[in-house]
Amino acid sequence: MALRVIRRLVPSGAAAIKAGSTVHTARIHCAARRPLQYGWLAYILGERTTPRLTQNSRIITIDGSLASGKGxxxxSLADKLGMLYLPEAGVHYLDRATGxxxxLHxxxxxxxxxxxxxxxxxxxxxxxYRLQSWMYHVRLLQYSDAIEHLLTTGQGVVLERSPFSDMVFLEAMFKQGYIRKQCVEHYNEIKNISICEFLPPHLVIYLDVPAEEVQRRLQQSGQAxxxxxxxxxxxxxxxxxxKSYLPSISEHAELLAYDATQAHDIERVVEDIESLKFVKGQWAEQDDTSYHYMRMLVEDKPMVASLTCVPNFLPExxxxxxxVDEAFYAYKSLPGKRYAPGFNMxxxxxxVWLK
Incomplete structure (x- = not known):
């Protein structure tokens, strides 16, 4: 599969959480720097997740159509609640996450x-379809980054869209005849074996902006x-x-909806959030043991990436x-990509010879 290449290129661990973020490192004699990641030893020695969680330790996703004001x-919500804001994952999400x-091409x-x-x-x-498949892939990686940040620091995360809502674009593409039925089947197979490994967000906020208004905003954006x-x-x-996403996600997560005018009243949005009991979904059922396994998964980015690879033939x-080999060696030939960071003259x- 085309996406299988990413299993060799995707970064692992907390390095992918946020471009430019500080990563604690250790040195053994003159060895290269390496991130200190959470693992079995930390759990055995007593590190637990629940003590760092607060009432704002939540995953919140902002959903809506294009140019609906999600960002x-x-x-604003992240600033108000003291959470981490992650911009919407784009085609070049991995480039941004790895700094x-x-x-890249x-x-x-x-x-x-x-x-x-x-x-x-x-x-x-x-x-x-290649675009839609790739977008689901990077959204899954970003969602794992969000969960990793939440469990590692206790700080909540606000992000635009998620792999759970990605299917709205697939349905729209298929309805407009942009992709084939086989593409829908392929996407659903990948989603069914990957999304089940993650819990839905605690809260989904939907911005209800009519399609006509969205089109007007796009035309005024100045982007050709x-x-x-x-x-x-x-x-x-x-x-x-x-008709599809909101009725489904409302069974597993809290749901708030606002029109374009209401969304500007951040105080009201915060009040609505604080009034929620957050009893839906499985987050309330988690304990330190389940958080441990969850954290082990989300910090292993190659493992997360492999969830989107199935050995089925699809021309797209x-x-x-x-x-695959040509792409891999072409990547390795780029400046700074042949060896580990710090070893590329x-x-x-x-x-380099002293490290």
Whole structure:
């Protein structure tokens, strides 16, 4: 599978949580720096998760259509509640998470393009489904980053969308004829074997902005590839939210919905959140043992990435073994990618022979 390449490239551990974040490191004599990760030994020695959790130790996702104001609400809410804000995962999420100075070529990021999708959603090379498949992949990685941060620090996380709501775009694409039925089946198979490993967010906040208003905002954004997004596609996204995702997620997580005007009243939103009892879902049933296993999973990014790989042939996302090796060695030939960080003279690392 095309996404199988990522199993070799994806970072592991807390390095992927937030670009530029401080990572505690250790040195053994002159060895290279390495992150101190949570593991069995820490659990055996008595480290527990529940003592650091507070009433704001929650995962909150802000959902809605394109240009609905999710980012503004998420940032304001994170600031108000003292939580970590994670921007929406994009095609180049891994580049941002690993601190790349410049985004890498698309061949190392799902081999897909968001701009191409909006300009030509019927592209014959399968870009539309390749994009959707990749977006689910990076959203799953980001969600694991959010849970890792929550369990490691006790600080809650606010993020835009999640792998649980990603399916609204799949339904809209299929309804508009952008992808084939086989793509839907492939996506559902991947989702069914991966999403079950994670608990849904504690709270989902939905911004209800009509499709007509969304299209107007996109046209005013000034971005060329967003000028001609079909209204029918935007209505399909809205319909998928209201008929599929929201009724389903409301059974497992708290749900709040606001229109564009109400979302600006951050004080009201905070009051509504504080009035919730958070009794839905399985978060209330967790203990230190289950948190331990959860934490072991989410810090193992290659393991999380492997959950999205199934050995089924689908032309849109399948590449041959030779192409996989070519992409891998092309990645390794990039400056600073051949060896571990700190050991690449071509990237300006000094005194490599002393490390």
């Amino acid at each position: 503004a609400l998420a940032r 790349e100075a410049e985004p 698309t061949r190392f990021n799902g081999n897909c393009s968001l701009e191409t999708f909006y300009r030509n959603p019927h592209a014959p090379d399968g870009n539309s 590839h967003l000028q001609n997004v079909p209204l029918a596609y935007l209505k399909s996204i809205e319909e998928a939210y209201k 996302v399948t590449i041959g073994a030779h192409d 071509d990237a300006g690392d000094k005194q």
